Amino acid sequence: MPVLRLSTCGFRILLLLAMFAATSMAQAPTPEPVTDQETELGQAVYKQLLDKREITESSPLYDSLKPVADAIARVAQPRYPHPFKFFLVHEAQPNAFATPGGNVYVVDSLLYFVKNTEELAGTLCHEVSHTIHRDGVALMVKEQKIQEREVAAAILLGPTRAHIIAIALIGKLHQLGYSRDAESKADVTGSDICAEAGFNPWGLAWLFQDFQNAETSQLPQLLSDHPANGTRIRTLERHFQENASTFSKFSRDPKSATPFSVPKDAPEVFLHPDTKGEN
Numbered sequence: 001m002p003v004l005r006l007s008t009c010g011f012r013i014l015l016l017l018a019m020f021a022a023t024s025m026a027q028a029p030t031p032e033p034v035t036d037q038e039t040e041l042g043q044a045v046y047k048q049l050l051d052k053r054e055i056t057e058s059s060p061l062y063d064s065l066k067p068v069a070d071a072i073a074r075v076a077q078p079r080y081p082h083p084f085k086f087f088l089v090h091e092a093q094p095n096a097f098a099t100p101g102g103n104v105y106v107v108d109s110l111l112y113f114v115k116n117t118e119e120l121a122g123t124l125c126h127e128v129s130h131t132i133h134r135d136g137v138a139l140m141v142k143e144q145k146i147q148e149r150e151v152a153a154a155i156l157l158g159p160t161r162a163h164i165i166a167i168a169l170i171g172k173l174h175q176l177g178y179s180r181d182a183e184s185k186a187d188v189t190g191s192d193i194c195a196e197a198g199f200n201p202w203g204l205a206w207l208f209q210d211f212q213n214a215e216t217s218q219l220p221q222l223l224s225d226h227p228a229n230g231t232r233i234r235t236l237e238r239h240f241q242e243n244a245s246t247f248s249k250f251s252r253d254p255k256s257a258t259p260f261s262v263p264k265d266a267p268e269v270f271l272h273p274d275t276k277g278e279n
Helices: 008-024 037-051 061-079 117-132 135-143 148-156 161-175 180-197 202-212 229-242
Strands: 085-089 096-098 103-107
Touching (some): 037 103, 037 135, 061 085, 061 103, 061 180, 096 117, 117 135, 135 180, 180 202, 180 229, 202 229
Parallel strands (some): 085 103
16 A cells, blocks of 8 residues: 655645644633632633533634624733633523633623624623622622531532632622622723723613613613613713713714624534533
């Protein structure tokens, strides 16, 4: 049987092709190694989502999400000690939520829900701001849903404290138990980040306006539990007026928005510890 021999040049070409194929598929980022309590808690939430098979490992949707997320992360990063990383997750309702440690989770259907790039950017800037303000940690302290004795008992059965808290934290983040004051502060900080990143900060206000006329069943959870959208819009408007040097250059007209396109019916590929790469 003849032996196929490759020249050095041919081998290099094949190697380059293999490298291109490996990098051309949009991938989820690598989680940050555990370094402190915030990243420990963030990693525990990440593992919980893995166990539920909700995290999307690879998808064409990352190609649509990444440019917006990267621009926001570059601006937001100096405000937070851990790197921001954005993950797609698959759930029934459009949503986005952030956890301590810098991870931001975006439900894939949210990319189909938003009408333009500015609405998506406004949502991501809002969630990043919750992390900067440490709202997730503050929420757990305020709610005090986990009693010390319950945590101690659970640890005796195996899970770590961070693992137990992560289970409760996921529930609270999905229910969005943040106070309206915390939400408004995240709106304001998020608008600052969006403006600095070059995105029209009116995007979040446009999203609120759209939701005022939408059916409750159509609302993403990130807003459905906070009906005072009119108040939040007015807060943003006041912030824009008081900082005209920053915001006056942005149009409040939704017709000026940047179109946002995503591939239709993008395949879902889930990442799971025991079934990596399986649907």
